[in-house]
Amino acid sequence: MKNLFPLLFCFFMSCSLYQDTESPKIYFEYSDFDILNLGRTISDIIISNNGQNLFLSDYNNNSLLNIDVSDQLKILGEISMGSHPIALDLNSDNSIIVIALEGESTIYTVGTQAFEIVNQYSIPLMNVNDIAFLNDSIVVISSRTDPACISLNLNSSEYISQSVLNGELAMDQENDILYVATSSSVKKYNWDGDRFAQDSNISDPYGFVGDVHHFVFNAANNTVFACISSSNDDEENIQHIYSFSGSDMTFAGKYLIKSPGLAVAVSNNGERVFTAPTDADEIGVFIIEFDQESKLESHYYLSAGNLTDRGLIVDSNNENLFILVNIPGDDDSFEPYNDYSFDLQRIKL
Amino acid sequence: MDSPIYETEPIPNYNKERTISSSFTIITNYGVTNQFSLTGFIPIRYILNEKVLFRGQNQNLYHGGKYFRESYGLGDVVIQARYQSTFFAHLPVVFGVGVKLSNGKINKTDEFGERISDNLQVGTGTVDPVLSIYMSRDVWQFVASGGIFTRISNGENIYGYRYGNEIQTLVNLDYIENPLIFGGVQFSYLLTTRDYYEYGKVTRDRGGKSLFFTGKLGIRGTDRLDFEITIQIPVYQNLNESQLTSPFILQFGSLFRFASS
Numbered sequence: 351m352k353n354l355f356p357l358l359f360c361f362f363m364s365c366s367l368y369q370d371t372e373s374p375k376i377y378f379e380y381s382d383f384d385i386l387n388l389g390r391t392i393s394d395i396i397i398s399n400n401g402q403n404l405f406l407s408d409y410n411n412n413s414l415l416n417i418d419v420s421d422q423l424k425i426l427g428e429i430s431m432g433s434h435p436i437a438l439d440l441n442s443d444n445s446i447i448v449i450a451l452e453g454e455s456t457i458y459t460v461g462t463q464a465f466e467i468v469n470q471y472s473i474p475l476m477n478v479n480d481i482a483f484l485n486d487s488i489v490v491i492s493s494r495t496d497p498a499c500i501s502l503n504l505n506s507s508e509y510i511s512q513s514v515l516n517g518e519l520a521m522d523q524e525n526d527i528l529y530v531a532t533s534s535s536v537k538k539y540n541w542d543g544d545r546f547a548q549d550s551n552i553s554d555p556y557g558f559v560g561d562v563h564h565f566v567f568n569a570a571n572n573t574v575f576a577c578i579s580s581s582n583d584d585e586e587n588i589q590h591i592y593s594f595s596g597s598d599m600t601f602a603g604k605y606l607i608k609s610p611g612l613a614v615a616v617s618n619n620g621e622r623v624f625t626a627p628t629d630a631d632e633i634g635v636f637i638i639e640f641d642q643e644s645k646l647e648s649h650y651y652l653s654a655g656n657l658t659d660r661g662l663i664v665d666s667n668n669e670n671l672f673i674l675v676n677i678p679g680d681d682d683s684f685e686p687y688n689d690y691s692f693d694l695q696r697i698k699l
Numbered sequence: 700m701d702s703p704i705y706e707t708e709p710i711p712n713y714n715k716e717r718t719i720s721s722s723f724t725i726i727t728n729y730g731v732t733n734q735f736s737l738t739g740f741i742p743i744r745y746i747l748n749e750k751v752l753f754r755g756q757n758q759n760l761y762h763g764g765k766y767f768r769e770s771y772g773l774g775d776v777v778i779q780a781r782y783q784s785t786f787f788a789h790l791p792v793v794f795g796v797g798v799k800l801s802n803g804k805i806n807k808t809d810e811f812g813e814r815i816s817d818n819l820q821v822g823t824g825t826v827d828p829v830l831s832i833y834m835s836r837d838v839w840q841f842v843a844s845g846g847i848f849t850r851i852s853n854g855e856n857i858y859g860y861r862y863g864n865e866i867q868t869l870v871n872l873d874y875i876e877n878p879l880i881f882g883g884v885q886f887s888y889l890l891t892t893r894d895y896y897e898y899g900k901v902t903r904d905r906g907g908k909s910l911f912f913t914g915k916l917g918i919r920g921t922d923r924l925d926f927e928i929t930i931q932i933p934v935y936q937n938l939n940e941s942q943l944t945s946p947f948i949l950q951f952g953s954l955f956r957f958a959s960s
Contacts, residue, residue, distance in 0.1 A: 367849075367851060367866075367892075368866050368890050370863075370892050370893050370906060370939070372893070373939070374901050374940075380703075380705040380710040380940075380941050381705070381710065382711055383711060383713070609755055628754065628755060629755025629756075630752075630753035632756060634713075634714075635753050635754075654711070654713050656753055656763070677713055678714065678751040678752070678753060678764070
């Protein structure tokens with residue numbers, strides 16, 4: 351009987367007390383991040399149609415970066431230019447990048463092949479915030495402080511003041527339609543060959559005075575997506591990304607991300623919507639993918655740090671997502687004005 | 700602990716989280732008879748966790764930055780009764796039955812007055828049974844020994860948190876022949892199950908399996924006083940989701956034998 355005691359004890363030890371019978375629903379797994387260390391304050395990001403090159407405007411270092419993303423992330427080139435580049439756009443064949451500066455009234459064009467400055471243009475706006483190609487000859491430029499946008503002809507250097515409110519710009523190039531996300535609503539303007547005229551359809555007001563962080567147009571579902579936060583700190587946080595129908599500007603859906611959106615990207619077919627929230631989850635900062643049809647989350651992608659305005663783009667094959675991340679633990683520099691720097695992270699979809 | 704792993708693989712520690720866990724444990728043993736003894740483990744603990752928060756992770760520190768959580772004080776005391784018997788003529792076996800008390804505080808708060816998580820408190824908040832079995836045998840000039848220790852969770856604490864069960868298996872080989880120094884090696888296998896939050900919500904990042912190798916070296920100061928240093932290194936770890944691990948655990952110990960009357 352005495353010898354039985356250890357056997358019983360051992361049996362007791364091996365029982366199901368030490369088995370996990372439940373596990374949490376896990377949407378992601380950690381793995382090492384694919385990061386290109388830049389340590390810069392990036393204001394805008396665009397990608398070539400072939401998905402091989404990313405172009406980033408470096409706001410603090412007054413330069414344009416060319417990043418090779420075909421294999422290992424690496425910097426291919428850098429061009430210095432005027433004060434505080436703020437916004438970028440590519441023309442239809444991806445041969446020219448147009449760059450708007452916030453710190454001076456100049457627009458630059460850069461050839462993507464040779465990666466050198468092609469031309470520069472003086473404009474009558476200051477504090478420019480966005481720029482977009484209408485077609486390969488004409489760009490539309492918006493300013494934070496001037497009352498209206500201008501159009502600039504890149505061939506003749508002529509500009510025309512347009513009856514278009516300032517805000518974030520999104521262009522439907524196929525149909526010559528300009529969408530502008532202002533601080534109160536989304537406006538639609540039609541191009542008549544010389545001037546923009548406001549469409550009879552405008553969106554309902556947001557219901558608050560907003561700061562627009564990112565605004566994109568998706569041709570596949572003819573929808574614009576706006577990332578907006580409230581300008582008034584006392585108001586409750588905006589928790590959604592808004593979308594509006596391009597045809598009649600009706601409300602096309604909102605995507606719940608629990609904090610204001612900083613950036614949005616949409617797959618070419620319009621089915622997948624990637625969103626960058628302002629706030630982190632308890633576990634970390636996630637890019638949230640939504641199904642466009644159901645407006646529900648479908649995937650989460652862990653990012654390495656805090657996200658930023660316009661800092662999210664997807665390549666045309668929907669294979670890679672590129673995001674700008676500010677890793678708080680890396681803020682160990684004592685260089686003046688260098689406490690808010692971003693790196694580039696690639697996420698394979 | 701500052702080296703996170705996901706299951707078995709190392710992962711980056713982008714928010715630079717680390718936990719420093721120190722414990723000063725007084726172990727008292729009173730032999731009632733030659734076969735029966737009572738043992739008490741009285742830990743005094745200090746736990747410090749620091750990390751860099753992301754924006755929005757803590758509303759009290761909305762824009763992020765360094766965040767500290769700290770707790771210290773008397774941890775949960777373990778009281779155990781041990782009974783020794785000999786089996787198969789030459790195999791001494793020690794059976795232990797006891798309880799881990801719930802005296803350790805579990806309501807420490809951070810600098811903003813928010814209660815810090817259960818895993819960073821010095822106590823657990825529940826009275827749990829602890830069982831052990833230990834046996835040893837002389838092998839030439841060495842002593843081979845082995846044992847099993849288990850703590851079985853006895854429900855939720857007052858905050859609704861339920862710790863998982865724990866079982867640890869040890870195998871030791873010690874050299875004790877020399878009058879001045881002694882030493883040995885140990886392999887230990889630790890298995891813990893997941894914890895549960897209030898209402899039965901299962902936790903992430905808790906529980907798993909670990910295999911440790913421990914080296915031990917000691918000196919005999921006097922007939923009554925020994926000093927010992929051990930270093931424990933993880934050999935294999937397979938943890939549930941991501942958890943912070945430590946590259947090594949350093950332990951200093953001393954043993955004083957009181958004279959029997």
